[in-house]
Amino acid sequence: MFRSPDKARWVLAGLIAIALALFGPGAYHNLAADKEDTYQSLKLLSDVMDIVQKNYVEEVESKKLIENAIQGMVSGLDPHSALLTPDALRELQIDTQGEFSGIGIHVTMRDNLVTVISPIVGTPAYTAGIAAGDRIVKVDDTPVDNLTEAVKRMRGPKGTKVVITIVREGEPKPLDFTLIRDVIPIHSVKATILSPGYGYVWVTHFRENTYDDLVAALSQMENTQPPLKGLVLDLRDNPGGVLDQAIRISDLFMDDGIIMTSKGRLARHTKVYRATRNATPRTYPMVVLINAGSASASEIVAGALQDSKRALIIGTTSFGKGSVQAIENLRDGYGLKLTIARYYTPSGRSIQAKGVEPDIAVAREPISEAVVQADRVKERDLANHLLDEASDAADPPGDGSPADAFKAISARLGPLDAEQLKKDNQVQRALDILVGYDIFNKLGNE
Known part of the structure; x- marks a missing residue:
């Protein structure tokens, strides 16, 4: 009663054309190999579209229905895959360009x-x-x-x-x-001197200009007097960003060894990223701060520096996003963000749905009413999240809960103030560790 055979066939042909356009020639062979099941599934979709268009309480455009269908198909894979509308794709490009x-x-x-x-x-x-x-x-x-x-x-x-x-x-x-x-x-790097000889760098995101900004900040601090004796690298609340920037920034502090490995279904998505010797030696001790808001690219950096014994990690367990996404440009300005690989730290650890665990666990204490530290939702709390390959069981539910961190965010967006930073117990703990390390080194040389 609701069927429109001619229209259903037209929609079905359109959906097959879209599938071929999205996934290329290889998809055609997959369709041919199992064409009957594929045809029946696509016909079911076209039947539903026809019913919706004829009976839904408001008129709905075919383009919108198809867009929603693709979005549902992709977002059902994992929380980080998505169809990007032209506006969403432009916003993503702006966010990464700097x-x-x-x-x-x-x-x-x-x-x-x-x-x-x-x-x-x-x-x-x-x-x-x-x-x-x-x-x-x-x-x-x-x-x-x-x-x-x-x-x-x-x-x-x-x-x-x-x-x-x-x-x-x-x-x-x-x-x-x-x-x-x-x-x-869009400045993604902020830096200051916490105490003579001890620097602090906060990397907020990994954008296309983050590496250059970090090199500039480090060079300025390294050329101050007294010389830099230790560095605090703050990756708290850093949601990630451009993979290449995470690799290059890790390489700044490593002269050899593996930075990370990515493993996907396709050979071109399986890669080993290695450190190279730096023209500027950076051998000073480091402490990296992480928390539940540290995700993706920031976890790559923290995991690489932790496994290579290059830095001490303190704070709380990170978000746990151990997957790599690629952007494919589609027709009419659309984009497809698709998970193509899992990544692993130098020792072979997957942090997917687990996170990077700190060497020293230090919970953040509120500085005042203006700074609120709230539990955060983690990767394991997201619907359809990828499992760690080593386990075939679902992860236990996380304890994340939404909270209004407006004042905390506002407090960190202004210019850095060394004295205010030292009221942050995690920053102060990191500074104490670096100072203590220097004192013990001097004792050993006396």
């Missing part, structure tokens, strides 16, 4: 309102006086009630004008700010 054109603010959703976490120093938003805690209610006189729409409207070509309407605590009326968009650099 700059975008906009007004320069970090935003989040808080109490169902788009809320400023912090303006980026030196940007139009910072210069205009937009402050942490401001609620953005309109962009160019258009109400915004979700993060994606707000960010999309605030970004635009350099030199163009945008009007931001905000609600600020203590102000009786909304405030309008007229801003001129500019190129906003």
